[in-house]
Amino acid sequence: MGKSVVVNKPNKALKPSTIRIGTRYRANRLNGPYDAVIIGSGIGGLTTAACLSKAGYKVLVLEQHYTAGGYTHSYARNGYEWDVGVHYIGDMGASHTLGRRLFDYITDGKLEWAPMDENYDRFFLGDKVVNLRAGREGLRHSLLAAFPEEQDAIDRYLALLGKVADGMQWYTLSKLSPALAGPLVSRGLKTVLPDCFNRPTYEVLRELTDNEELIGAITGQWGDCGVTPKQSSFMVHALIAKHYVYGGFYPVGGASEIAKTIIPVVQAGGGDVLTYADVHEILVEKGKVVGVRMADGHDIRAPLVVSNAGVINTFERLLPETEAQKLGYPRNREHITPSMPHIGLYIGLKGTPEELGLPRTNFWIYPSADHDGNVARFLENPESEPFPVVYISFPAAKDPDYQNRWPGTSTIEIVAPTTWEMFKPWQGSTWGKRGEEYDALKAGITEQLMEILYEKLPQLRDKVDYVETSTPLSTAWFCRYEQGELYGLDHTPERFEQRWLKPKTDLPGLYLTGQDILTCGVVGAMIGGLITTLSIRGLRGAGLAKQIFVG
Structure with a gap:
């Protein structure tokens, strides 16, 4: 390190x-x-x-x-x-979007908002790499470049995103209805929302294709809601995918x-x-x-x-x-x-993003395209199985004002899911005073995640000046989410x-x-x-x- x-x-x-x-x-x-x-x-x-x-x-x-x-x-x-949480936001490039x-x-x-690179997300699905590019045609071509034989499934998928987005306004407005009108509103929603709206994401996508690697690529942003494809609602998957169609932006x-x-x-x-x-x-x-x-x-x-x-x-x-x-x-x-707890690494480096070769692209690193299998194996044995997803973000590269505030430096953030059980023995302890055993646990996790970073960006080895690691206990201490959950429910x-x-x-x-x-x-x-x-x-x-x- x-x-x-x-x-x-x-x-x-x-x-x-x-x-x-x-x-x-x-x-x-x-x-x-x-x-x-x-x-x-x-x-x-x-x-x-x-x-x-x-x-x-x-x-x-x-x-x-x-x-x-x-x-x-x-x-x-x-x-x-x-x-600590604003890694990128979609729909900020045009003044007419709702957001x-x-x-x-x-x-x-x-x-003010600054755009990320045109290739805003990069998925590492085992040995396969998929680059998502901004724009509806950019997204379509990104998926087609990786899966040229799946054009029909990809086009049908993109059409579903639009249908869910259209229905979301009705779902949102339903939150304003009085309790007594609940049954009537529920019946009304069923008539205006597409059938796929609140079904499991994997179930919807499996009806479009039997290509598991394509499904893994389409759901490569599952970390943005913290729920894997077989467990998540297609509504939230579609909203996230549609949200980033025109790329990512940073304040x-x-x-x-x-x-x-x-x-x-x-x-x-x-x-x-x-x-x-x-x-x-x-x-x-x-x-x-x-x-x-x-x-x-x-x-x-x-x-x-x-x-x-x-x-x-x-x-x-x-x-x-x-x-x-x-x-x-x-x-x-x-x-x-509650949603899944997480680990966060906050990394400081001497040198500008240009000098260090840092992109304005997010990295999503997976052991394979089987997201649910990756999580299940990790939860069963978190100490020996690889992290089911490792997300790497480069905030100093995304923010054009960063060098004005912190000249000659760069930052990287890494986020990965974890289990509450691993940290539960220290529940209720004071931040910064949790003892040598806790520090040793964090040091081991830090080393593991840093090696993943070096594998993707080997030029950074020996360039890192500072690393700070947060655990679910940090989230509980500072943000009052008691099990370190990042996404609420x-x-x-x-x-x-x-x-x-x-x-x-x-x-x-x-x-x-x-x-x-x-x-x-x-x-x-x-x-x-x-x-x-x-x-x-x-x-x-x-x-x-x-x-x-x-x-």
Whole structure:
């Protein structure tokens, strides 16, 4: 790994200190009364906050981390900067797309985007390499170049993507319907959605082709939702594939620019985004939500509370147990599962991306095209089987402003799935103080993943200056996902049949937002934030709905 590599051993000298967005919480800094309190500053919470602020609401966003942004935040250490979740975003190249319109709305057009290489994703399926190129014809030609005998299946697949995208608007709007209309809405959806909409991805694709390697290539982005083809809903697969048809984009100035450009919109409405703001409990009085209680014992009153903390956190940790039971949560909980936990490597190198030969292309590295088999074998024996997927991203190469902030350096990020059981013995321990056995486990994983990097980019051997490794425990510590899950709830067909996963809960005054009420990903969670706003606003939000959905 090179003589100068430092493997993550946090101490005071390595304390995250350079990228802090938001105002630090103090009870005497509150400027109420507030019309709404939002728990969590992920993109879903920030979107809801910005949209409500523009509608005249005074909104307070409470974030327990030291910086705002949730999985869209960045951090810097030892002269390098990394994002933690914004590896690339689709549909940002044209102002008419839904995602771009919404980003422009919540940032007042202040967020800029840089395109990745035309070949934005590269799949290593065992010995076979498949390069995805931007554009509908680019995607088609990419698949045809690797599988020339499968033209009919590829064309039929591309047609299905369009059908699912057309149906998704109806599914999204169904989240606004009242509970009493649930049966009627469900019947209506069945008439407008294609038959493939919520079937298992592999099942749908197997009807198009029996070429397992082609199926493996088509589903090469399964890591973007964290669920393998035989377990995932075709809806989320199709949305991800369609989302990146015109390539990948990266925020100019890094991922932290997302929160940095949204917060002024919230502040312009009289609200604020506070960090180190740990919400202990959602307050319920006389059958309705009346605010939140902070970890320091201070109560913040508001008629609306919007939780962006995730469905499981909301109902199991923030709501009083009796209220969760009244809402039927124990029964609902049987139909949802947390997504897979992950390992993250944050790598710093001396030299620019050009000097080091770093691409603006993501690498997806698989043992074979059998994604479900790869995961099953890994879960059965994680210590000896290869990682089922290793994702490598090059943020310093993607961001044209990076050299202005950190001249003469580069960064790489590696993400790989893991098991919670491997790290469970240290559950509840303090970040940076988990002992030698834990450090040794991390060092072994780090070495394994670094060798995969060197295999693909051998010129980097002995060029690495710094490596920091995060585990599911890091995610639990900083982002409050207790088992280190990256994508909230698993994106299975059963999850998308849950009518209760919508913005408005049956407890007056309590709303949900973010990825759990719609889909994962920055744009999925952001649209979740929009839907929450429309649910709160009712008919008064018709103008916003038309502006974003229609343009």
